[in-house]
Amino acid sequence: MSSIENTASVPSSSIFALFSPKLLPATLMLGGGVTLYAVESYITATIAPSIVRDIGGLELFSWMTTLFVAAGVLGSITVATRPKGMGLRAVYISAAITFGVGSLVCAIAPAMPVLLIGRAVQGYGAGMLSGLAYAFIRFVYPETLWRRASTLYAAIWGVATVLGPTLGGLFAGGGAWREAFIILVPLTVIMALSARWLLPDVADDRADTRTPLIQIALLLTAVLFVNIASTIEHGSYKVVLIAASIALVAMMVAIERKSDTRLFPYGAAMLTNPISGLYLTIFTLMMVLTSDIYIPYFLQTLHGVTPLVSGYLVALVALGWTIAAFFSASLSGRQAAIAIIAGCILETAATASLIPVLATTTPFDDVARFAPAVITMFLMGFGVGLGWAHLVTRVISIASRTDQDKASAAISMTQSLGGAFGAALAGVIVNSAGLTHPGGIAGSLSAATWLYALMAIPGLIAIALSFTIKPASA
Numbered sequence: 001m002s003s004i005e006n007t008a009s010v011p012s013s014s015i016f017a018l019f020s021p022k023l024l025p026a027t028l029m030l031g032g033g034v035t036l037y038a039v040e041s042y043i044t045a046t047i048a049p050s051i052v053r054d055i056g057g058l059e060l061f062s063w064m065t066t067l068f069v070a071a072g073v074l075g076s077i078t079v080a081t082r083p084k085g086m087g088l089r090a091v092y093i094s095a096a097i098t099f100g101v102g103s104l105v106c107a108i109a110p111a112m113p114v115l116l117i118g119r120a121v122q123g124y125g126a127g128m129l130s131g132l133a134y135a136f137i138r139f140v141y142p143e144t145l146w147r148r149a150s151t152l153y154a155a156i157w158g159v160a161t162v163l164g165p166t167l168g169g170l171f172a173g174g175g176a177w178r179e180a181f182i183i184l185v186p187l188t189v190i191m192a193l194s195a196r197w198l199l200p201d202v203a204d205d206r207a208d209t210r211t212p213l214i215q216i217a218l219l220l221t222a223v224l225f226v227n228i229a230s231t232i233e234h235g236s237y238k239v240v241l242i243a244a245s246i247a248l249v250a251m252m253v254a255i256e257r258k259s260d261t262r263l264f265p266y267g268a269a270m271l272t273n274p275i276s277g278l279y280l281t282i283f284t285l286m287m288v289l290t291s292d293i294y295i296p297y298f299l300q301t302l303h304g305v306t307p308l309v310s311g312y313l314v315a316l317v318a319l320g321w322t323i324a325a326f327f328s329a330s331l332s333g334r335q336a337a338i339a340i341i342a343g344c345i346l347e348t349a350a351t352a353s354l355i356p357v358l359a360t361t362t363p364f365d366d367v368a369r370f371a372p373a374v375i376t377m378f379l380m381g382f383g384v385g386l387g388w389a390h391l392v393t394r395v396i397s398i399a400s401r402t403d404q405d406k407a408s409a410a411i412s413m414t415q416s417l418g419g420a421f422g423a424a425l426a427g428v429i430v431n432s433a434g435l436t437h438p439g440g441i442a443g444s445l446s447a448a449t450w451l452y453a454l455m456a457i458p459g460l461i462a463i464a465l466s467f468t469i470k471p472a473s474a
Contacts, residue, residue, distance in 0.1 A: 015148040015329055018141070025198035026140040027149075031156060032191060033092070033129030036099060036184070037072070038157045040126060042164020044068070044119075047177040054177065057112020066227040067116055068123035073223050073416050074216070075127020077263065079135050080409040081211045088139070088405075089199045092132050093192045099125030100188030107181035118181075125188075127412070134408035138396060139202045146396060147336075150389035151329040155322045206405055215252045215263040222248040223417065229424040238428045245421070264410050265403035275407070277465050278395050279414050284462040285344065285384050286418025288351055291426050291455040292317050292380065294447070295358070299373070301444045303364040316374060320381030321388070328386050336394075337471040340387030344466040347383030348459025350376050351452055359448035361441060387466070394472060422455070429454050 018027045044064060052058050075095070082091055102125055105118030137149050171180040222245040229241035256262055256269040267273030295314045299305040305313065328339045353376045364370050392411055399407035433450040434443035 015151060015326065017145055018148055018152060023141065023145075026136070026200070027152070029092070029191065029195060029198050030133045030136055030140070030149075031152060033095070034133045034153050034156045035160065036188070037126040037130045038160030039164045039167065040122070040184070041068070042160055043168040043171070043180055046164070046168025047171055047180055050171075050175060050177045051115065052112075054175075055109065055111055055115065057115075060112045060116060063116050064119050066224065067120040068126070069227055069416060069420055070220055070223045071120045071123030072127030072130070073413055074220060075124040075129075076131035076409045076412040076416070077216055077219075078124075078128055078409075079131035080206075080263075080406040081216075084206075085204050087201055087204055088132060088135055089195055089201050091128060092136075092195045092199060095125045095128035095132065096188045096192040096195065097125075099129065100185050100192070101125075103181045103184040103188065107178045107185070127416075131409040131412045134392065134396070134411050135405055136199070137408070138404060139200055143397070146393045147332070147389045148329050150392040151325040154325040154385060154388050157318070157321070159318070159322065206402055210261040212256075212259065212261045212263040215256055215259070218248045218252040218255070219263070219413075219417075222246075222252070223420055226420045226424040229427065238424070238431070242421075242424055242428060245424075262406065265399045265407040268410065274468075274470065275395060275398055277468050278391055278398075279410065281340070281344070281462050281465045281469070282388075282391055282411065282414045283418040283421075284458040284465070285347060285388075286415050287422035287425065287458045288347055288455055288462070289317070289380065289384055290419050290422030291351060291451060292377070293423060294426060294430060294451060295354075295377065298358045298444060298448050299364070302358065302361055302441065302448070303373075305364055313373065313377060316377040317381035320378040320383075321385035322381075324382040324385030325389055329389060331390070332472065334471045336387075336390040337469055340390055340469055341463070341466040343383045343386030343388070344459065344462040345383070346379055346386065348456050348463060350380040350383060351459055352456040354380075354452040355449055358452070359445050361445070391469075394469065397472060422458075426451060426455060 017023070048061065048064055051064075052061055079088075079091060099122055102118045102120070102122030105121060106115050107118075109115035109118055133153050134150075137146050141149050168180065171177055225241045225245040225248070229238045229245070232238060232241075252263075253269045256264060262269075264279070265275060267275045268279055270276055292314055295317075296310040299310040299313060324343070328336070328343075331339050357372045357376050362369055364373065395407050395411055396404060429451045430447040433447040435447040436443065
């Protein structure tokens, strides 16, 4: 089967090299796994109201996302902590089957508790598929194509932001939410059967295959706490849950630093180690980006934008990410390091700029009034996409050979953690700033102002971290 050694002759001047005859099968398989995770996240968010109307369980509504995210983190961890001797191809087959089983359970669920079980199983399989995309990079592509592969996966998430809600709307509009799940089952069967022929059978080169159970338990509990915090109304409970989550993460880092059985690659828990700065940059970038979840609400409440238009406006964030990823894919060395710095600055500046753009009551009834919002939201995503592939590639390249499975899995895991903490923090900010009490226009104005002022702070941390990232050697 293909590997870095026997694909080294593939031209690498363009991202289209990923679709050359030798690499196309693996690119479709790995990209397909990321697509399932990304699109399914947005489809379910769109059809969730239809599900509740049909089978009930409104009080459990938020757990459809909470369990999916938590199980997804565990799935990405599994890629690095799988049993000794189990190859990545076998994990891919297991992941595809697991996702299919979860989808089937969701499709036939008679009540919300059963559907939640299906969502947890789905999330676990999806987390493995997402982590595998990065884990396979070094085996499938020559090193000159690692950035381009990372760019492709970033682009898939951007496209999913538009495609997912659109597909979800089609299923929800026809009352066919079960079909949205059942259609995934045959697709995952095809993926599982094809993996044996289309993905390389690579040796398990991990030196340490022990499972860091304590770190995993602390991390998953922290993820659950932070997701619960984003779904409850009482402000003081949110603060307590987020504080508890931070304490659990701190405990995990302390244990990780001293333990011989690690969840992250060596050095990730040490601030003086370069790989630590890379993960922290990924984490803070995702925290800031997640503040976009309230953009549609502010557009509709303060500016009279329709739900459909507001949904497509916020998709500009994803479009910016995708375009920037392709724009910067060919950069390397010092140029790539500058792209990371510029991206962090752009995202932070754009986030802060949402204050004068959104925290007003100006109706968006012509192009001139729409334009600042369009530009700001586009640049918010553009900043992340500008440096994302270079951060991913740098993590994989500086991790030791025996730690690269952990390093790859930790990319997806860190991305999910940044999003989870960002969403919870955003919820605490807007509720504390008056979104629900006093609510209305005054509450929304206050919430928008405080949200984008405070969510720019992690961006400042990302900027500081970006200056410590050394260029990769040519």
